[in-house]
Amino acid sequence: MLASLAKSIFGSSNDRYVAKLGKIVETINSYEPTISAMTDDELRNQTALFRQRLAEGTKLDDLLPEAFATVREASKRTLGLRHFDVQMIGGIALHRGEIAEMRTGEGKTLVATLATYLNALPGKGVHVVTVNDYLARRDADWMGQIYRFLGLEVGVIVPNLSDVERRNAYLADITYATNNELGFDYLRDNMKFSRDQMVQRPFNHAIVDEVDSILIDEARTPLIISGPTDDKSELYMSVDAIVKQFVETDYEKDEKQKSIVLTEEGTEKAERMLEDAGLIEGSNLYNIANTQVVHHLNQALKANKMFKRDIDYIVKDDKVVIIDEFTGRMMDGRRWSDGLHQAVEAKEGVNIEPENQTLASITFQNYFRMYPKLSGMTGTALTEAPEFFDIYRMNVVSIPTNVPVQRIDEDDEFYKNITDKFAAIAKEIKGRQEKGQPVLVGTVSIEKSEMLSEYLEQEGIRHSVLNARFHESEAHIVAQAGRIGAVTIATNMAGRGTDIKLGGNLEFRIEDELSDMPEGPERDAIIARFAAEIEAERQQVLAAGGLFVLGTERHESRRIDNQLRGRSGRQGDPGLSRFYLSLDDDLLRIFGPQTAFARLMNKNLEDGEAIVSPWISKAIETAQKKVEARNYDIRKQVVEFDDVMNDQRKVIYEQRAEIMDADNVSDVIEDFRAETIQGLVMASCPEGTYPEQWDVEGLRANLDEVLDLQPPVEQWLGEEEVEQAIIIERVHALADEKMAAKIEGADLERWVQVEKNLLIQTLDHHWKEHLATLDALRAVIHLRSYAQKKPIDEYKQEAFALFERLLITIREDVTKMLMRAQVQIEEPMPMPMMSAGDFALPEFITNHIDPFSGDDDTADVDAGGNLLSNLPPLQAPRPPLPESIADGETIVAPDSRNAPCPCGSGRKYKHCHGQAA
Template sequence: MFGGLAKTFFGSSNDRYVKSLGSIVQKINALEPSLQAMSDDELAQQTTRFRDRLAAGETLDDILPEAFATVREGSVRILGMRHFDVQMIGGIVLHRGEIAEMRTGEGKTLVATLATYLNALAGKGVHVITVNDYLARRDAEWMGQLYRFLGMTTGVIVPNLPDHERRAAYHSDITYGTNNEFGFDYLRDNMKYDRASMTQRPFAYAIVDEVDSILIDEARTPLIISGPTDDKSDLYRSVDLIVKQLAPEDYEKDEKQKSIILTEDGTERIERLLETAGLLQGANLYDFENTQVVHHVNQSLRANMMFKVDTDYIVKDDKVVIIDEFTGRMMDGRRWSDGLHQAVEAKEGVQIEPENQTLASITFQNYFRMYPKLSGMTGTAATEAAEFHDIYKMNVVSIPTNVEVRRIDEEDEFYKTMQDKFIAIAKAIRVHAEKGQPVLVGTVSIEKSELLGEYLTQEGVPHKVLNARYHEMEAYIVAQAGRAGAVTIATNMAGRGTDIKLGGNLEFRVEEELAEMPEGPERDAAIAKIREEIEVEKQAVLAAGGLFVLGTERHESRRIDNQLRGRSGRQGDPGLSRFYLSLDDDLLRIFGPDTMFAKMMRSNIGDGEAIGSKWLSKAIETAQKKVEARNYDIRKQVVEYDNVMNDQRKVIYEQRSDIMDADTVGDVVIDMRAETVNAIVAEAIPLNSYHEQWNVEGLKERAQAVLGIDVPVDQWIAEQDGLEPEDIETRIREAADKLIDDKSAGLAPETWSQVEKSILLQNLDHHWKEHLAMLDALRQVVHLRAYAQKTPINEYKQEAFAMFERMLSAIREDVTSTFARAQFQMAPPPGLPELPDFLTHHFDPLTGEDDSDDWDAATFGTLPQQMPPFQIPQPTGEAIGEDPADWEGKVSRNATCPCGSGRKYKHCHGALVA
């Protein structure tokens, strides 16, 4: 009660915090007249002055008002846009490492320029992270005009960029790119074999655009780099044929968890079917020998019973193409992990492509927590404020709108069946469209989009469908969704980042209608005419009530619904939003209140009737909160498990960096050899044991197998009475050291150093890859220990630590053994090991969805035969010069050599020479 009274009189803590920033905004505004009086050159020189002041000891906070005022004045001159005061508040919030929640249309892209410019003055680089490549390119070019005017460099990271361009982009003052690209570059850099080929520099500051989408929605999905394994296509097809013979009573589905398990009868039935097909070892499906078959059966069950065509994926050009559950976009070439994609391919009868093995992995949580300062912006973050603070230690600050919101959010309408709902939706759309009001319709799947399209066709309503099948037109369709009478159906509100302007978008109309018209007075007149038409149309749309946003279903997250609503009512425009629901909707069916709710609805609503009440809307919100809590638990669990791996990842990556940076790694190799000798002796001669208990023969065999030397331990014992284990260890170590010294004596010191680095890195990477596979397998089974009253995450930590210790021991032994067994001869220094061909994945542990198909053959290798070929970019003579000595670092090592020989650069002019 008292809290409510205090909030009424003093405002919420958010309101008070925003109000406190007003004094800084006043200082910024007071500087505006003096900056307006400067010439362009004087304004551009501000950057140099600011950097000098920072070098002299001032802080970023000291120069914030002047820097922000400089950016605002530069924006007015270059972009024709002046930052509002609320945008200045948003900029301060971003600079302080917090999340600025600003409604759609409030100009978040422009807000980011303030904090980006200020932090870039420090010279450590600023990363601006967006949700897709289109926005990264658009914002880098659009806002880059302002940065270049102020004397700063801008780079953009997109897939398949050559290494030298990628490195240059990262060394710019400001770097734009997608979350996937930044994360994968971090993993790729830690797979490189020399420091010079790494692209990123140490992290300093990042601004995450659409921060809820990247740090919440996509944070269930680790980033994974993997390489191909053996082809098991026949096994997938055989298992698929067997699974299709199962009846519904043979399995139990859990749609909440998107999982499926066999019943007892189903297990017996599938055992007999597998036995008949010759795929079962023994009589029990769950015998150790059948582990692989069980895995294939489980994935085939999920593919056949849980994943639906035109909802989770589509079949296009004889390929299974995933549909992004958040945006509805078609994710060409991207694949589910863990054999699920192959199971779906078998189900659909298309070509099955081999599985992949994990080579490197990281979650977004652990990637973004490496930034010393992290901030973000979005239109919808308040509902996830607790998670942002728990995981990322970031506060959410709601920034007031520049103009009061005039959109009307109406109560939801409920119908008994989906058919009744769609009939009502089609009629409502026709009514609003006929009076000239644009309508934006949000659906949750392609299937629903096309079904609604059929209803609209029956009603005679012209419309455009924006979903995965037509994503090429995405930006254009969204931009023109505000035209009078326009009806646009969007799957999960694809096209975020593109403004819906009432009356239409000038830039897109000019591009479409005047593409062939040359520059000149005639084109200028045509543009002026289009501008007039848009203004007239805008007034008509405003009179009709602005944009009408219609949701055909509630999403499992309130944020996605709010994103859809937020497309209407930008910058004080009028608007309307309403959601239509039915008892057949997935959210109500799976997560809604149970039988009483459903029975009451079915018995009290007639066919075609609609009801709406705050009580029902509250019930929906409760269901959404349940789903949000479940998804948070999933993301939290992903973080808990990855935290274990993260500590180990840091050790391995730091070890790799130390090896690459060291002039010589001889001491590391000697230490590894000494520890290996110690382990071999300790194994054969237990602590405080008698001579009779020593395993002398075993010691000799191990020394020969690992160290490549014959050690006459029995002779030593006979010659010296009271020989201690320490003496034996010393003698074996000296013999092993002499063997390696003799081998290295015939090679130049720099050659031997290169050999040592190469062997160390190859062994480190091989064992880390195997360790990742074992951790994946451990995580799949550790949850079963809950049945023994044990906490799975604690069991995982203990097992993972023990496995890591064993891996380090195996690395030491393998490195020692490699040096002992290998033969070395005088030759040019060996090239550093080549990276394998690999795929990048960003998959969801809950649904298996993947949204990353960045083939890296352009930089690291050739493409497997099953993937569609593409051309490795060939640099031109102008870009790299004519002298082969200048080509190093500019030409991809796997690209064709520019000399015209037809060979790869690494085998021609790029070959390493002594």
């Protein structure tokens, strides 16, 4: 009570902060008379003056008032739009790395120009992130008029650009792009072989539009670049044959959770059978070396004991086709991830198609946290403020509206079932349309949109249906959703980026109806007529009550409901919003049946009757809060697991960058050789043991295999006071001598290039294998919770051990290949040249996979943008062989074109030196 009293007297902390920013706006406004008096050339010259002052040591914060006033004036001259004072407050929040929460229709796109211009002045680049390609193009063209007028370059990143075009766009002062394009470009850059092939430059500042959609909703699913793996059909069939021998006492299954685990007896049985089949190392199934086999075993177990033919899938034309559990329809082309589909194919004895293997991945959380400064804007962020601060360290600032909101938000109406609800909705819409009031209907899925559309057709109601598939054409429909009697059904209003103006949108109407008409008096006359018609229509819509927003059910998140509501009541317009609910709705079905409210409704409510109660609306909001908390926990779990991989990713990517930047990597190669020799010697001659206890035969075999050396180890052991350090020193000297003799007379410049290519390709090959192992580990690590262990802690320990092993393997492989290589002085094989920077790994695809459910969100209707890579199917460059690197003098083709290439690249022969064969 005291808190609410204090708030009413002093205002909230947000109110006080906004009031403080208002003083800065007063300073900005004081510059307006001076800047308004400037000529266009003088105004344009402000950019050069600002940059000069920055070079002299002035800080961006000190330039802010003048820079913002400059942008405001440039906007007036190019777009005819003058920033409101509240928009200036939003711009200051963006500059400070905060989230500006501004209601729909308050001009967030224009607000971004303020902070974007100011932070682009140092020349380090600013990324403006949008949710789809249409908005990226539109905003780059529309707001780009301001930037270009002030002398700044603007770039835009959309699918199907060449690497040269992408690099030029990133080099611009300001770059508009979607979150997916930015993330995939980062991953692709770190798979390339030289700096000049990379397109991005060091990160500076990102401003994220619809920040809640990008950093919250899409953050659950990481960006993944994957490619086909080697054929593992035999492994799938071998494991499947073992699983088919299990009986019910060997496993426990939970059909509700669709999970299955081996019992203690089952584990012992599996260990014996896998050991007999030679599929595991040692006799312990859970040895770290057996991680991938355990993963395949679990998937085979699930395929055989949980998934049922003709219920979960059917076999058609020698293929396993998934059946949708909700609709019963076949889902051609869809495949279960993580090897589950292959396990079902092995079970049914059909052709096993290779699974895709992760080549690179990153979550949006870890991608955007790489920016030194990150800010965002949206209409709805306060409900997720704790998550924004916990994950991104960004505060949410609620910016007041320019004109007080006139919209009325009515309490929800509850119906017994979905039939009654849709009948009531159709009746309500028909009545509103007859009196000329426009209606915007929000649904939670495409299926519900189509269902409601059928109801409206039966009632003879004219309407448009949107489902977020064609952003550009739908922007035109949304723009005219405020016309007399318009009825628009939208699956999701987040990220539409187009205002609903009452009476219609003049710009879009001109584009739709006059795009082919040349400039001239006739066109101007028609535009004037359009403007008059829109104004007259606007007055009629205002008289009818403004835009009516109708929600067909509550979303899991209050944020999405608020986004829908916010479309009405733009810039002080009147409006109305109401949600229609029933016990069949997903939210009520999951959280409602156990409540007294649900029992009461089933018992006392007549067919077609509705209940309106603020108490019930409050109960639904509580249910939404529970779902939001659960979804936050899931996202937090994703980022916790990815943080482990992120630390390792940084190490690998930094090493790659250092190798690419280095003129000579001989020092690295020598360090690798020294550490490998030390490791080999210490493995056979452990510290604290006597020479007679050493494994001399093992040491000789290892030195021969890895270093191609046959040193007189027995002779050394016959000497007095022999120690491990002496042996290490002597082996090292022999190895150095052999390497020096090998490259004597060779072209050193070409040899350095060979070393660099070998280092990068070995690093990439083993990093890819490491990612596959981590994926398998993450899929099974939750089982440790049965032993009262925390899965994330276990994952960290196992992942660290695997990473140490990865570094040792890279070291040994590089040393082995160079020590065993035969150097022949001959003309170098030509390195394939990249045309116009078009670089792609062979056959890779980009996708957006949920790491826990395995759902593919690549084509998610809310994600926006085309995620599938449309790059041409170019081959990766073959490793150049200036001096032929192989055990023999030339590359000898292996028996199978699918076998690893003898050059040591880690790729199949057909994708490497067998391309031309």
